[in-house]
Amino acid sequence: MTEKLLPTTVVGSYPQPDWLVDRDLLKSGPVPRARMTALWRVPEPYLEEAQDDATIVAIRDMERAGIDVITDGEIRRESYSNRFATALDGMAPEPALVMDPSGRERPYPLVVGPIRRGHAVEVRDMEFLRANTDKPAKMTLPGPFTISKQMKNEFYSDEDEAVMDIAAALNEEVRDLVAAGADVIQLDEPWLRFDPAAAERIAVKAIDRALDGVSVTTVIHLCFGYAALVKGEKPAGYAFLPQLADSVADQISIESAQPDLDLGVLADLAPKKVILGVINLADPAAETADDVARRIRKALGFIEPVRLIPGPDCGMKYLPRETAFAKLRALADGASQVRRTL
Template identity: 65%
Template sequence: MPKHLLPTTVVGSYPQPDWLVDRAMLSKVVPRTRMHAMWRPPEEHLEEAQDDATIVAIRDMERAGIDIVTDGEIRRESYSNRFATALEGIDIDNPAIITARSGQSTPVPRVVGAVRRTRPVELRDMQFLRRNTAHAAKITLPGPFTMSQQAKNEYYADDEELAMAFAAAVNEEALDLQSAGADVIQLDEPWVRNNPEVAKRYAVKAINRALRGITVPTVVHLCFGYAAVVPGSTKPAGYSFLAELADTSADQISIEAAQPRLDLGVLKELSSKTILLGVLDLGNPEIETVEIVADRIRQGLKYVAPERLVPAPDCGMKYMPRAIAFGKLKAMADAAAIVRGELG
């Protein structure tokens, strides 16, 4: 792990190449069920193509100067669906349809039996990442609360019971990922702010169950949604579920702050945690100047001690053009170096 102040990282995803995925199809939705048609290579060549694209993503992060890299989530159609649909108890052939308040209909996994992890899902991904970088390596998993909110429960007595079953499956996976060399393990839990009243009942309990026995640094990430899918004008200026994460066993909390212009005073409520601060606005198609990003880091330092601040993008970068994503990451790495120098 980096020893210097203000180590930079990514939230998880990096843009998948156009030769690998149909980006027009991808841009329409954040899939909850599998979307096999998104992949361009035929099945017999898909794994090799994904491996090659993963190496490209890793090298881009390294060239940009990122300290803690991921595999770019290149093998995933979304941050959550690959893991969620690999579990026993999920009917992947007959999804349910839920209608959001916006009126949009989305296919989601149907839970028809006991949720169990019967095989590793991301283990090879972590092994591949570890073989292909000497940098600190982070891997991400969908959080149990979020997965329970993205599924149709047709088996468990209530959604809390479902969330705890997902938590047990995530924990088994996380323990394997830790053994495979993960330096950091992150849970993506954006839905805690979608349904804060329900989250207050059992989200922390589920997150803590998912992280049981993990000894490497752990992160909980929450955001307001991909900038390509959720316009910045609709994003709130504050989180409805944030201070509660102080009670999680996670070492670090990752938040979106740049695009929604978050009031960073809320970070005082997480004084026991390291903060992954979103300093890259992914809704802005322009590459921020180094000075703009440096100033966002300085603003964070008004509320968080330097040893507890990790500059990061607001969210995953998969929906962005690759050249823009790379430029933003380089600006962030350069900005962190400048502010690090100011700290002495």
């Protein structure tokens, strides 16, 4: 069977319903690093059932929109990273206050012992996703480098040792996710750009360790941050990108629509497939199919169709649900429009 050209995907998250989370609280502050249980509107005894119901809504929206590779919408997460990171052994029961790169003091997971994966974290999420769709399904996890930058370390004398222990813990989780039915595994590594010197030293090694022995399609996602939280102009290029061509990952996911990325960087990623952001999440209006088709055709001036996977710039959790759905439908329709001409 011929592989479908320009298959569409989401990066990870989809809007959580207002009845499930306090969206005003979600949007009021920075992305949570420690747990933020105050976000949930549903009491604990009923929370898992409510999250299951909201996950089905997200799955069906992606299917109805015509997206080819879907996720569970990350509905059960307060942020893309904190659910997995805080579940690891070696973390103190209570977080520590840390000054982040923006100068804000905020709670971070506190490392007080060797980092290990004591139990599965997202395997039930994957089993639920697999039971509720016949489409190719992707599960996302924070990458080892990014997790290491979102914690306060009071145990390791060697930061690289911490990164590699995180990578080993991720590998155990990834293998179980594949066994649970994942067709695609994505590691989110937005923090590579904040410390390119450290990324140069350890990031590819850690990514390869996290994905060691994985038989399904693997992805590394980079971005400049959620559009709802990152104000002003975004950079036109990544500080750490060409190096990922040497990783074992099959695909590299980058945002392009909002920052107006210099698409010449696509040449640096050969022979990887590229999930390219063609949906601008800073724009409150949904793109049209023609808008999406135009962005895809521009990208095809730099990359062959068999290597291009259109998607949103980043996760969609901060958008209104109706906007997110309209953008996904435009994504699917725009890709279909170009596909018919190839």
